[in-house]
Amino acid sequence: MVKHSKVTVTLTVNGVQRTAEVEPRTLLVHFLRDELGLTGTHIGCDTSQCGACTVLLNGDAVKSCTVLAVQADGAEVTTVEGLGTLEALHPVQAGFWEKHGLQCGFCTPGVMMAAVALLKQNPNPTEEEIREGLEGVLCRCTGYQNIVRAVQYAAQQLASEGEPGEQVAATGGGA
Ligand code: FES
Ligand code: FES
Numbered sequence: 001m002v003k004h005s006k007v008t009v010t011l012t013v014n015g016v017q018r019t020a021e022v023e024p025r026t027l028l029v030h031f032l033r034d035e036l037g038l039t040g041t042h043i044g045c046d047t048s049q050c051g052a053c054t055v056l057l058n059g060d061a062v063k064s065c066t067v068l069a070v071q072a073d074g075a076e077v078t079t080v081e082g083l084g085t086l087e088a089l090h091p092v093q094a095g096f097w098e099k100h101g102l103q104c105g106f107c108t109p110g111v112m113m114a115a116v117a118l119l120k121q122n123p124n125p126t127e128e129e130i131r132e133g134l135e136g137v138l139c140r141c142t143g144y145q146n147i148v149r150a151v152q153y154a155a156q157q158l159a160s161e162g163e164p165g166e167q168v169a170a171t172g173g174g175a
Helices: 028-035 091-098 108-121 127-133 145-161
Strands: 007-013 016-022 054-057 060-063 076-078
Touching: 007 028, 016 028, 028 054, 054 108, 060 108, 091 108, 091 145, 108 127, 108 145, 127 145
Parallel strands: 007 076
Antiparallel strands: 007 016, 054 060, 054 076
């Protein structure tokens, strides 16, 4: 068996600097889940298609199964655990709660992170723009209608609070 020497990777995850020794082949999604215990980021496929693993990497939505942990060395990552708290939901989380934007919930962390990135780029998206913005994340349950309503709710909330897409809390912790 070929032995891979480990490399040190340091990321800022949900506002907290985290360091771990990983094999060079380690995917970012495995780093988050297995090394840091942030299991809110889901793995739904092995073909880079489902988007359940979507996180923010330096503010952009990426499928964390398509990025090596070493490629993200030095970067800032936000996972669903960094969005809000039970006491103070992020507007996107509040939207999913208010508009019943989930059923089984498996896709939800990825959809939420894609929605946060979308609203940061486009604080007032049309329904079509929401659907386009979330097309990288597949949902097998909802038919997307309530997901769209949840994102519209979040956009209204953010507009009323005057801080479009910037409310990512610096919190850590697993799910
Ligand atoms: S786990 Fe499906 S796209 Fe990453
Ligand atoms: S709520 Fe079940 S996959 Fe989206």
